[in-house]
Amino acid sequence: MIAIDARWVILGLLFLLLLGSLLSVYIDRQRFREPLWQRAGIQPGQLSHYFDAAPIGLLLLDGQLRPLYANIYSQNLFSLTAQHPLPVQEAWVATLAEDVRAAQATNARTHYRLLTLPNDQAVTWWICVLPELTLLLLTDVTGQYQLQKKAQTFLSNLSHELRTPLTAILAHLDAAQNAQLDEAVKQHSLQIAQQEMRRLSRLVQNMLQLSRLEMREESEKQPLNLLLLVESVISQVYPTAEARNLAITLNAATPLPQVLGDGDQLQQLLLNLLDNSIKYCRPGDQIELRLQPEGKGVRVTLVDTGPGIPPEHLPRISERFYRVNRQVPGSGLGLAIAAEILRHHQSTLEISSQSEGEETYTAVSFLLPLAPT
Numbered sequence: 001m002i003a004i005d006a007r008w009v010i011l012g013l014l015f016l017l018l019l020g021s022l023l024s025v026y027i028d029r030q031r032f033r034e035p036l037w038q039r040a041g042i043q044p045g046q047l048s049h050y051f052d053a054a055p056i057g058l059l060l061l062d063g064q065l066r067p068l069y070a071n072i073y074s075q076n077l078f079s080l081t082a083q084h085p086l087p088v089q090e091a092w093v094a095t096l097a098e099d100v101r102a103a104q105a106t107n108a109r110t111h112y113r114l115l116t117l118p119n120d121q122a123v124t125w126w127i128c129v130l131p132e133l134t135l136l137l138l139t140d141v142t143g144q145y146q147l148q149k150k151a152q153t154f155l156s157n158l159s160h161e162l163r164t165p166l167t168a169i170l171a172h173l174d175a176a177q178n179a180q181l182d183e184a185v186k187q188h189s190l191q192i193a194q195q196e197m198r199r200l201s202r203l204v205q206n207m208l209q210l211s212r213l214e215m216r217e218e219s220e221k222q223p224l225n226l227l228l229l230v231e232s233v234i235s236q237v238y239p240t241a242e243a244r245n246l247a248i249t250l251n252a253a254t255p256l257p258q259v260l261g262d263g264d265q266l267q268q269l270l271l272n273l274l275d276n277s278i279k280y281c282r283p284g285d286q287i288e289l290r291l292q293p294e295g296k297g298v299r300v301t302l303v304d305t306g307p308g309i310p311p312e313h314l315p316r317i318s319e320r321f322y323r324v325n326r327q328v329p330g331s332g333l334g335l336a337i338a339a340e341i342l343r344h345h346q347s348t349l350e351i352s353s354q355s356e357g358e359e360t361y362t363a364v365s366f367l368l369p370l371a372p373t
Contacts, residue, residue: 057138065097065134074138077123092117096125096136103129114141122146162203165196172196206333209268210320213340221345223258223371224266226298230289233270237278245283248274252291258371259298261345266368269341272334273302273364280362281306294367297347301365308355308362318349342366 051058057074061067070080080086086093092115103111109129116122122145128135172189175181181189234248241248277287281304290301309317318335339349345368353362 057136057140059136059138061134061136063132063134065093065100068133074136077138077140092123096127099125099127100129100134103127103134114145116145120146162200165200165203168196169193169200203333206337210333210337210340213265213337213344221260221262224261224263225256226259226266226291226300226368227252227254227256229263229266230270230291230300233267233274234289236271237274241274241278241287244278244281246278246281246285246287248287248289250289250291252289253293256291256298257293259368260371261368262341265341265344269338270300272338276334277302277304277306277362280304297367297369299365299367301363303361303363305359305361308360309351309353310355311353314351314353317351345369 051069051071052073054071054073057077058069058071059067059074059080060069066085067080074080078087078090078092086096088094095113095115099111099113103109111127112124114122114124120142121140122142124139124141126137128137172193175189176186176193178186230250230252234250238248274287274289281287285305287302287304290299290303292299292301318339320333320336335349342349347366347368350365351363354360
């Protein structure tokens with residue numbers, strides 16, 4: 001029997017354990033030299049395909065801020081091409097360089113900015129500075145930015161429009177409670193306060209209607225007899241027009257094909273347009289409604305012989321709260337509601353006018369789609 005010293009057995013086992021440990025470290029290092037995406041079975045071309053389909057911009061820059069990679073989103077956003085220098089003539093490039101330096105100066109080595117470009121485009125970028133590279137994640141937020149600006153403008157205009165009637169109501173109610181004033185003066189103040197309350201009520205109702213229209217994705221449309229709808233609307237406003245010595249006529253081509261639309265909305269649209277004409281026309285003026293087939297729809301045109309609209313007001317005439325003549329009662333939302341109703345009917349409001357010379361007029365028209373046969 002061969003006797004083996006126990007010390008050599010222990011040393012041999014320790015040697016084998018050490019060898020096994022070194023071998024496993026070597027294998028592990030060799031495995032991790034391989035990029036993670038390769039070990040996951042992803043091909044380089046697949047990465048580019050996935051990045052190009054991303055809903056955000058991905059831009060990779062070298063130490064001199066030269067693009068090494070730009071996915072399709074970022075290329076479209078900034079008109080970039082990979083491997084080509086950034087357009088230094090653009091102001092945003094200088095801002096980018098400043099933000100990269102700012103990111104390098106922080107412990108997190110990141111920086112965020114909301115940037116407004118000269119073409120009213122709004123972009124956010126998040127910068128991450130790596131040892132030899134700079135990573136940018138880009139998002140186009142123009143829609144949200146414009147919506148925020150519209151909301152701010154709307155609230156500003158709304159506060160102004162509400163302040164005027166509320167101030168008048170409070171002032172005249174205070175006057176009506178003044179014991180030193182004559183009874184006739186008190187009654188007059190109460191009448192004015194009541195008028196302003198009605199104006200305030202119309203303003204709130206119009207605001208709610210406009211908000212409901214904007215929130216609705218689709219309107220419930222069905223085939224409509226447009227001639228009957230127009231005749232019904234004219235009958236509603238005829239007494240007011242007659243009291244102001246205004247003539248309303250209807251000129252329709254017959255037989256008139258049916259249109260596809262929301263009856264309640266189209267009725268409100270026509271009432272708003274006729275109400276505008278009646279308010280601004282002078283005694284003796286004429287208002288004419290024309291219905292004429294045109295292509296794949298029916299053209300509705302409202303023409304009045306009123307004082308017309310000065311050309312500088314036409315581009316803004318359908319804006320919320322915009323009024324050409326603030327001496328004429330109104331909320332300034334009638335045409336905004338009309339334009340929103342037509343948007344639901346895939347149509348637009350077309351307005352032309354002449355405010356100088358002997359023959360003044362205002363013409364408003366729109367095209368409604370035909371109902372399917």
